[in-house]
Amino acid sequence: xxxxxxxxxxxxxxxxxxxxxxxxxxxxxxxxxxxxxxxxxxxxxxxxxxxxxxxxxxxxxxxxxxxxxxxxxxxxxxxxxxxxxxxxxxxxxxxxxxxxxxxxxxxxxxxxxxxxxxxxxxxxxxxxxxxxxxxxxxxxxxxxxxxxxxxxxxxxxxxxxxxxxxxxxxxxxxxxxxxxxxxxxxxxxxxxxxxxxxxxxxxxxxxxxxxxxxxxxxxxxxxxxxxxxxxxxxxxxxxxxxxxxxxxxxxxxxxxx
Amino acid sequence: xxxxxxxxxxxxxxxxxxxxxxxxxxxxxxxxxxxxxxxxxxxxxxxxxxxxxxxxxxxxxxxxxxxxxxxxxxxxxxxxxxxxxxxxxxxxxxxxxxxxxxxxxxxxxxxxxxxxxxxxxxxxxxxxxxxxxxxxxxxxxxxxxxxxxxxxxxxxxxxxxxxxxxxxxxxxxxxxxxxxxxxxxxxxxxxxxxxxxxxxxxxxxxxxxxxxxxxxxxxxxxxxxxxxxxxxxxxxxxxxxxxxxxxxxxxxxxxxxxxxxxxxxxxxxxxxxxxxxxxxxxxxxxxxxxxxxxxxxxxxxxxxxxxxxxxxxxxxxxxxxxxxxxxxxx
Ligand SMILES: Nc1ncnc2c1ncn2[C@@H]1O[C@H](COP(=O)(O)OP(=O)(O)OP(=O)(O)O)[C@@H](O)[C@H]1O
Ligand SMILES: [Mg+2]
Numbered sequence: 001x002x003x004x005x006x007x008x009x010x011x012x013x014x015x016x017x018x019x020x021x022x023x024x025x026x027x028x029x030x031x032x033x034x035x036x037x038x039x040x041x042x043x044x045x046x047x048x049x050x051x052x053x054x055x056x057x058x059x060x061x062x063x064x065x066x067x068x069x070x071x072x073x074x075x076x077x078x079x080x081x082x083x084x085x086x087x088x089x090x091x092x093x094x095x096x097x098x099x100x101x102x103x104x105x106x107x108x109x110x111x112x113x114x115x116x117x118x119x120x121x122x123x124x125x126x127x128x129x130x131x132x133x134x135x136x137x138x139x140x141x142x143x144x145x146x147x148x149x150x151x152x153x154x155x156x157x158x159x160x161x162x163x164x165x166x167x168x169x170x171x172x173x174x175x176x177x178x179x180x181x182x183x184x185x186x187x188x189x190x191x192x193x194x195x196x197x198x199x200x201x202x203x204x205x206x207x208x209x210x211x212x213x214x215x216x217x218x219x220x221x222x223x224x225x226x227x228x229x230x231x232x233x234x235x236x237x238x239x240x241x242x243x244x245x246x247x248x249x250x251x252x253x254x255x256x257x
Numbered sequence: 258x259x260x261x262x263x264x265x266x267x268x269x270x271x272x273x274x275x276x277x278x279x280x281x282x283x284x285x286x287x288x289x290x291x292x293x294x295x296x297x298x299x300x301x302x303x304x305x306x307x308x309x310x311x312x313x314x315x316x317x318x319x320x321x322x323x324x325x326x327x328x329x330x331x332x333x334x335x336x337x338x339x340x341x342x343x344x345x346x347x348x349x350x351x352x353x354x355x356x357x358x359x360x361x362x363x364x365x366x367x368x369x370x371x372x373x374x375x376x377x378x379x380x381x382x383x384x385x386x387x388x389x390x391x392x393x394x395x396x397x398x399x400x401x402x403x404x405x406x407x408x409x410x411x412x413x414x415x416x417x418x419x420x421x422x423x424x425x426x427x428x429x430x431x432x433x434x435x436x437x438x439x440x441x442x443x444x445x446x447x448x449x450x451x452x453x454x455x456x457x458x459x460x461x462x463x464x465x466x467x468x469x470x471x472x473x474x475x476x477x478x479x480x481x482x483x484x485x486x487x488x489x490x491x492x493x494x495x496x497x498x499x500x501x502x503x504x505x506x507x508x509x510x511x512x513x514x515x516x517x518x519x520x521x522x523x524x525x526x527x528x529x530x531x532x533x534x535x536x537x538x539x540x541x542x543x544x545x546x547x548x549x550x551x552x553x554x555x556x557x558x559x560x561x562x563x564x565x566x567x568x569x570x571x572x573x574x575x576x577x578x579x580x581x582x583x584x585x586x587x
Contacts, residue, residue: 009356012356013352088345089346089347091313091343092341092405092408093364094313095336096365098364
């Protein structure tokens with residue numbers, strides 16, 4: 001996986017350039033933000049407030065983080081292939097012996113890694129909260145900590161695969177990004193809600209429902225666990241199918257032009 | 258075995274209800290070491306042909322073989338023999354020059370330990386060694402063009418397809434590209450190069466083909482072509498003395514020579530060479546059998562005329578181009 005040339009190239013491109021001052025400024029701002037956050041919340045959550053308040057703070061942090069990703073991810077990956085087409089580098093990329101799978105998977109992995117990196121800054125505070133929660137009672141199941149991350153990661157995978165799919169299908173980055181947002185929010189969030197009158201279980205395909213109603217819920221009803229798992233599995237499967245279609249289509253438009 | 262072989266290649270573009278025949282039964286055969294100049298007016302079908310050879314476009318009919326491999330049946334294998342430089346291309350400009358080349362070397366599955374050697378070789382060849390650690394973004398257009406050429410060389414392909422590699426470059430950068438092509442020629446590569454800059458092509462192409470509206474109008478060796486198309490070959494002659502007598506003799510050979518004349522100005526054979534004094538240079542059009550123009554020289558020498566030079570000036574490809582093409586677009 002690490003030898004995928006496309007992945008390595010994309011990672012190189014994330015690297016901030018020559019501009020040392022920009023890099024340092026970025027680091028300082030991030031560090032300051034985290035410091036303030038940790039100072040404001042840390043002492044209070046860890047020692048002051050009650051268990052349930054700490055738990056609520058964790059819910060808010062995770063909820064905000066999840067919402068932020070829902071808004072950001074389609075934009076970050078929506079141009080990943082169409083950009084190559086727009087800057088006229090795609091033809092030369094397709095001319096190399098790299099397989100279509102290597103190209104698509106390399107592109108997806110690079111955005112997945114960026115996503116994983118964005119999960120890191122808030123990880124310590126979440127760990128600290130949970131350390132307190134489980135140290136003092138057995139009311140809060142530790143497994144929930146992992147479950148939220150897994151859910152978040154799989155939904156992220158779904159959104160990125162959807163964006164890669166549109167990025168390959170539509171030749172313009174703008175259209176690809178718009179299509180990703182429209183499908184995610186229009187179809188999977190609003191559409192499933194409208195159709196749930198007919199097929200109630202469809203609401204489970206809404207990532208917000210999955211995350212807020214189940215993953216973050218204090219008392220996860222055992223009856224829902226099956227629906228939740230099924231829905232998550234379906235989204236992951238759908239993402240994988242979209243990737244497979246992208247791989248099959250990657251070299252087609254050029255050949256059949 | 259031919260390195261590139263096109264048989265009855267046809268390409269029809271369909272846009273809505275319109276159909277456009279971009280290539281019409283095109284045939285071409287290039288041997289190892291051939292430098293083929295592919296010339297034609299805008300929209301003639303050069304890029305279409307090159308893309309089909311590069312397996313990036315499917316022809317409507319016909320066959321393509323590259324180094325003996327059927328490019329339609331085994332596009333992946335055929336691509337391995339080809340270095341392709343598109344007419345319009347972009348570069349990843351947010352990485353360094355060597356990282357850019359390393360990416361393509363890795364894409365060609367060249368083992369990691371061999372890559373640095375190859376990268377410095379192609380940088381050397383394209384005169385970009387000093388820019389190794391520069392960001393691609395900081396290169397000038399001519400340098401980017403050479404970088405793209407360097408990239409097409411990482412897997413040492415025997416066949417190179419260059420679609421207008423010198424377009425949009427200043428005269429100096431064009432000369433640099435030309436020098437580079439000469440080096441590739443010396444390495445024994447088969448090169449197909451499309452261009453509009455005609456005088457450059459005749460200097461290093463051993464074959465040219467002129468295409469118009471998807472049809473190859475003429476194809477072959479530059480000089481023979483010129484004579485076939487024009488029906489004559491112009492020859493310049495310098496004598497030590499007795500120009501008048503030489504002129505008189507030439508006028509006596511109407512079956513071989515037409516419109517002989519003495520040049521009025523000083524004549525320079527080539528840049529920097531000695532100037533022939535005024536009144537000693539004659540020009541005429543040879544219309545006899547091809548490759549037997551020596552008969553004229555022989556006759557002059559036998560008549561005691563002291564001939565200092567006898568040569569065919571550079572063929573004027575531009576003139577040739579204007580004669581065979583009609584300026585029609587497909
Ligand atoms: N994708 C396409 N769809 C429809 N028609 C096309 C397409 N690409 C090229 N053509 C048409 O095919 C003909 C040949 O085009 P091509 O690009 O091969 O010409 P060219 O010889 O490379 O011209 P130029 O010197 O301008 O680069 C043109 O008439 C062009 O309009
Ligand atoms: Mg062209």
